[in-house]
Amino acid sequence: MQFWYMETRPNISSQSIREARERIDHMVHRTPVLHSSAINELAGCDLFFKCENFQKVGAFKARGAANAVLKLSKKDRENGVATHSSGNHAAALARAAQVAKIPAYIVMPSNAPEVKKQAVKGYGGIVIECEPNLQAREQGLKDVVKEFGAIFIPPYDHLDVIEGQATCALEIFDAGYSLDTLLTPVGGGGLLAGTALAASFYSPNTKVIGAEPEGADDARRSFVAGYRIPMEKPNTIADGLLTSLGEINFNIISNHVQDILTVSDAQIISAMRLIYERMKIVIEPSCAVPLAVVLKNKSLFEGQKVGIILSGGNVDLSKLPFKTRTFNSVSRNHSSGSYFVGL
């Protein structure tokens, strides 16, 4: 057992997550926890939403990237960092590098939207274009690492990144919530793995559950099978969750997560709308997956104290999936108010 423990939590300890929180303190916000009595009523449980949509760069990814950059030795970091990504991790790494005053090389496919390249450049990142396929991206990354001596910081399959993401749940537990269950979305598994480790250290009675779109359910299938099954053709509105589960992530999740539950895109959109209308906050579709899971499985959570990590708020406002004004949605639209229960 001790061996297994060592293997699944190497280098990450109760103490090291606390140290990570200290380390990244000047780079991230201690985000608020939001409460909505109207949504509680609908869900039949007491929900606590940790608002990482208010985080720097608009997503929890700021934590892991900051931790990974700051843990590099002075010598290691002097040639900069690199990754291949076009999502929140790219922006988060660029910003972490900017604060640390080192270069960040971000390999992006040549057909990536100009706006995403600009987001990275806005944080001082250096965009390296490559052919739009995985092989070219991986080769592009290798080339950058070789040419500049930059250190590769992957988006989730990395202990320092996972340790950084774990600081989010640490803040929840430090604020004194006695949660029965804590849910996060799962894509690559950085947030879920970090959250599960944090719960195992600080609140061992809290169950941790992953929430996943049906159209990108490799984590659920891997969790059930006991080995990693990569996602072939993911298809979901939750564009932050298209990636396949990482290896380190899978090992931690297998050992410390209670279950992984899935929901349809229609359920995700409905939960997303509820959060916009009742809580009056902007989130990206991936964020709505855990609430959709709770609403789909009410009996599982009945009467419980349930935490949900809202992972980010970077959404294309011109493409929100709210097509029609429905009878229900507008009577909902008069929020009964949400309030912040912790900072």
Added chain:
Amino acid sequence: MQFWYMETRPNISSQSIREARERIDHMVHRTPVLHSSAINELAGCDLFFKCENFQKVGAFKARGAANAVLKLSKKDRENGVATHSSGNHAAALARAAQVAKIPAYIVMPSNAPEVKKQAVKGYGGIVIECEPNLQAREQGLKDVVKEFGAIFIPPYDHLDVIEGQATCALEIFDAGYSLDTLLTPVGGGGLLAGTALAASFYSPNTKVIGAEPEGADDARRSFVAGYRIPMEKPNTIADGLLTSLGEINFNIISNHVQDILTVSDAQIISAMRLIYERMKIVIEPSCAVPLAVVLKNKSLFEGQKVGIILSGGNVDLSKLPFKTRTFNSVSRNHSSGSYFVGL
């Protein structure tokens, strides 16, 4: 002067606003104040956003309606309250009456959207339909008052309503912000008048400025002329600000407000987008008017501490005015994070 003072602040005093805050405490949230370093950078000043979009019923109107209902004597209130409105005041009054366990009669034009009627009914309000013109609405209200003995609570031209709205600014000053300027949107003038009174009592060095759409600029024109000029054909995206300035409101505003500044609908939409993208919160267009005023008149506010009351968050999500994803807007979209500075 003393006479003038009495006329413009009758019954409303430093003490009475505090008492109002106590009175409505079980009915409203103490809303948070939000801060965004990214928007500060763009605006060239230090902005503090008081988030009434997180208020009960999704708008500051909850305060005035609650105060007016609770100030009624037990005898006066037993036959219920009435108003003619289809906006946030209707929902706020219905809810205040529901909490006070008395009936609320809301006169609404027969062609009002079913969804708005449902919002009122959702709070237990009794919807009374009338022909869709002002005369019919006023007659409908008279009939209700006569038939049921209900007390008319107007949406803004009423001292108890103004006193209730003043509790919002009281919370800001009590939280210890030393604001140079405080801005609110102005429609009927309930929020602006209440805010101006609160500032005159609790923070006399804070200038209070009204923010108004060009397409509904009767408050600006009345303020300049020195007498009330009703709005004939208002036309603006800020649908909460279509009403003409009330009489009591005009008197208070004339005496305690520094200036009223206007902005175009394009400027309102641009400020609204900025708040969604950078602060990750949902607001209605009327809320964005004060930020638009600040961005249009940067030199006026340079280096100042500026408060803005975000008045509400009840917006039709299927009709958000964000048509295209622009280069700028998306690089903005990666928020540098917002944080809550007070609760």
